Amino acid sequence: xxxxxxxxxxxxxxxxxxxxxxxxxxxxxxxxxxxxxxxxxxxxxxxxxxxxxxxxxxxxxxxxxxxxxxxxxxxxxxxxxxxxxxxxxxxxxxxxxxxxxxxxxxxxxxxxxxxxxxxxxxxxxxxxxxxxxxxxxxxxxxxxxxxxxxxxxxxxxxxxxxxxxxxxxxxxxxxxxxxxxxxxxxxxxxxxxxxxxxxxxxxxxxxxxxxxxxxxxxxxxxxxxxxxxxxxxxxxxxxxxxxxxxxxxxxxxxxxxxxxxxxxxxxxxxxxxxxxxxxxxxxxxxxxxxxxxxxxxxxxxxxxxxxxxxxxxxxxxxxxxx
Amino acid sequence: xxxxxxxxxxxxxxxxxxxxxxxxxxxxxxxxxxxxxxxxxxxxxxxxxxxxxxxxxxxxxxxxxxxxxxxxxxxxxxxxxxxxxxxxxxxxxxxxxxxxxxxxxxxxxxxxxxxxxxxxxxxxxxxxxxxxxxxxxxxxxxxxxxxxxxxxxxxxxxxxxxxxxxxxxxxxxxxxxxxxxxxxxxxxxxxxxxxxxxxxxxxxxxxxxxxxxxxxxxxxxxxxxxxxxxxxxxxxxxxxxxxxxxxxxxxxxxxxxxxxxxxxxxxxxxxxxxxxxxxxxxxxxxxxxxxxxxxxxxxxxxxxxxxxxxxxxxxxxxxxxxxxxxxxxxxxxxxxxxxxxxxxxxxxxxxxxxxxxxxxxxxxxxxxxxxxxxxxxxxxxxxxxxxxxxxxxxxxxxxxxxxxxxxxxxxxxxxxxxxxxxxxxxxxxxxxxxxxxxxxxxxxxxxxxxxxxxxxxx
Numbered sequence: 205x206x207x208x209x210x211x212x213x214x215x216x217x218x219x220x221x222x223x224x225x226x227x228x229x230x231x232x233x234x235x236x237x238x239x240x241x242x243x244x245x246x247x248x249x250x251x252x253x254x255x256x257x258x259x260x261x262x263x264x265x266x267x268x269x270x271x272x273x274x275x276x277x278x279x280x281x282x283x284x285x286x287x288x289x290x291x292x293x294x295x296x297x298x299x300x301x302x303x304x305x306x307x308x309x310x311x312x313x314x315x316x317x318x319x320x321x322x323x324x325x326x327x328x329x330x331x332x333x334x335x336x337x338x339x340x341x342x343x344x345x346x347x348x349x350x351x352x353x354x355x356x357x358x359x360x361x362x363x364x365x366x367x368x369x370x371x372x373x374x375x376x377x378x379x380x381x382x383x384x385x386x387x388x389x390x391x392x393x394x395x396x397x398x399x400x401x402x403x404x405x406x407x408x409x410x411x412x413x414x415x416x417x418x419x420x421x422x423x424x425x426x427x428x429x430x431x432x433x434x435x436x437x438x439x440x441x442x443x444x445x446x447x448x449x450x451x452x453x454x455x456x457x458x459x460x461x462x463x464x465x466x467x468x469x470x471x472x473x474x475x476x477x478x479x480x481x482x483x484x485x486x487x488x489x490x491x492x493x494x495x496x497x498x499x500x501x502x503x504x505x506x507x508x509x510x511x512x513x514x515x516x517x518x519x520x521x522x523x524x525x526x
Numbered sequence: 527x528x529x530x531x532x533x534x535x536x537x538x539x540x541x542x543x544x545x546x547x548x549x550x551x552x553x554x555x556x557x558x559x560x561x562x563x564x565x566x567x568x569x570x571x572x573x574x575x576x577x578x579x580x581x582x583x584x585x586x587x588x589x590x591x592x593x594x595x596x597x598x599x600x601x602x603x604x605x606x607x608x609x610x611x612x613x614x615x616x617x618x619x620x621x622x623x624x625x626x627x628x629x630x631x632x633x634x635x636x637x638x639x640x641x642x643x644x645x646x647x648x649x650x651x652x653x654x655x656x657x658x659x660x661x662x663x664x665x666x667x668x669x670x671x672x673x674x675x676x677x678x679x680x681x682x683x684x685x686x687x688x689x690x691x692x693x694x695x696x697x698x699x700x701x702x703x704x705x706x707x708x709x710x711x712x713x714x715x716x717x718x719x720x721x722x723x724x725x726x727x728x729x730x731x732x733x734x735x736x737x738x739x740x741x742x743x744x745x746x747x748x749x750x751x752x753x754x755x756x757x758x759x760x761x762x763x764x765x766x767x768x769x770x771x772x773x774x775x776x777x778x779x780x781x782x783x784x785x786x787x788x789x790x791x792x793x794x795x796x797x798x799x800x801x802x803x804x805x806x807x808x809x810x811x812x813x814x815x816x817x818x819x820x821x822x823x824x825x826x827x828x829x830x831x832x833x834x835x836x837x838x839x840x841x842x843x844x845x846x847x848x849x850x851x852x853x854x855x856x857x858x859x860x861x862x863x864x865x866x867x868x869x870x871x872x873x874x875x876x877x878x879x880x881x882x883x884x885x886x887x888x889x890x891x892x893x894x895x896x897x898x899x900x901x902x903x904x905x906x907x908x909x910x911x912x913x914x915x916x917x918x919x920x921x922x923x924x925x926x927x928x929x930x931x932x933x934x935x936x937x938x939x940x941x942x943x944x945x946x947x948x949x950x951x952x953x954x955x956x957x958x959x960x961x962x963x964x965x966x967x968x969x970x971x972x973x974x975x976x977x978x979x980x981x982x983x984x
Contacts, residue, residue: 345961345964346957346961348906348964349906349910349956349957349960349961349964350953350956350957351910351913351914351917351932351953351956351957353914353917353932353936354932354949354952354953354956354957355953357932357935357936357940357941357949357953358941358949358950358953360941360942361941361944361946361949364941364942365941365942365943365944366944372939372941372942373942460823461824463823463825464823464824464825464826464914465825465914467825467826468825468914468917468918471918471936472936472941482829482918483918483919486829486833486918486919486920487919489833491833494829494830494833495830497826498826498827498829498830501823501825501826502822502823502826502827505821505823505826506821506823509821
């Protein structure tokens, strides 16, 4: 917040200026000439700045607290360029309209990537050193080296331009009140979803494999094997259960880190979520929207980390005693 | 130890692949100023600089696979055959260009360039095209614009969309078996008269300047036929040669990647060693600070920072540093925790050496091999994050980076228009550079990391 002091000052001054000019334009005030009008406007601006404490500088504690509260309640005024589907230009309305779409895409993709990753990782851990194992590791390295948004562009190139299977723009064409809207939305969501899964499941599988192989070298696994328990059962129930907590943490952190990538990916696919709004707001330099979006994505990020921590406690029986 | 590290690097296959990729990239960026004009770096975003290139042309090697598309032709006065004649006080300067047309498709456009110096009486320009079927089309006959002051050089270009050219071509309708009324001039000029196809063969295009006084002269004449294929990597919507952008992107990416990783690892190293060596409360509080930085979402905050402070390359490097030192700090700290109990460290302490001296003289040198590995591993992340920032439109606007090229491609909807040559190479370069550093780092790490070696033994 302290960092943003001067930006906020500028924003607030701008807002006050617009407000004053609006009042003058709509009010019944009459002026002799343009000089008188502009001097009146300037006086009003100075007066209002004083009331809102702008002249005390951005480091004044009360102003900082006020601003923190205004960011947390999304009281960020009006956007200059964007409106909601229903025509509101309030920053809060705009952001809250977009967040569900992002969450829909991101959580669906995360769950899919998680499930695929765990099964694939467990499978290759059971066949350490095999062709499957090696190609999985290589795939993971590659999916970490390529920018996910670049993969997204390639996907559009292949599936939308060359093969015409999916639409290139993921914004649904029908309106939300349409009965076919859900189908339309799912059809448009397919390509971003597939891309998000492709770029993240390799990493998940790699993490799962890494922890499982460490567990598989432990003595109790060897003991179980000598007891005659089948390899498959050891792998899927005993080893996976024990590797659960660290896997949950590592995968959770990795997926939380991929949230930024998912945001950019939205911009590529034109998926009408936060990422697209971010991209457009940066292009138009719409600062209130950017601040609001940064705040909400920070919240989403922290919630993801929090869920990761909680799942650690749930998965690890040793933590239950506390 | 250091020597063993680098020998180990060159002994492993992954290491050699990584080192040779980096070597190749370094070589390319070293020779770049010699093989491509240096202005192209500074004028990357200046549309005027690229005006002689074709718009959105595919790489020329695509001609090997599909129908032979017209390859871009750009000729200046050195390529022309100049014939100067004068009679009755009128001098005629004739610049004749030869085009060997072998493609299956027409050029995108034609541009006639000229630059002339004249006084009150403007010269007249006549453009004749002598076709392989021995027809000669006079496509343009008009005087140059009158100038108010004498002895100034006037430069301009006549586009094939020019109304005069369109009108001039209508008089040749009788030669054609089919209607040419709706066709573009560049199509009519290169068409067979019997069927609407390209007439292959040698075309002679002459720009004749009729000069009416002695101090008039032609300074330059040129001809550009806009192609559908150009160079080894094609061009983008703004006519920029993508090969040039790709090559200039290399030193920038290496600079960003290496600077960010070296400094962030150095910060992490010192931070981790101090925390691990001092232990107790210092360690505890320093690690909590580390946790706080870990819990920050990188990209949204980077966006906010560059919106607030600016977008110069050095600022971006600074922002990236803020979010990239924590991992190293954590690893180094756990190693330093063990190191501080080693006997030589205790001996140094007993000799009365200060903490600072112990850290810098005895602990950090032991950690250097691991540090080299971490530096190499940290490069890809730095390059990727910078590319992401450029991609969303917050990169340094004055530099041709790969992220910026992809940003332009995305803004121009290159993917849904199928302009693959604008999308594939920059992304591949980002990945290739990242991959090379990853391979090097991975190899160094497997030699130097005590934690990893312990796991292997277990």
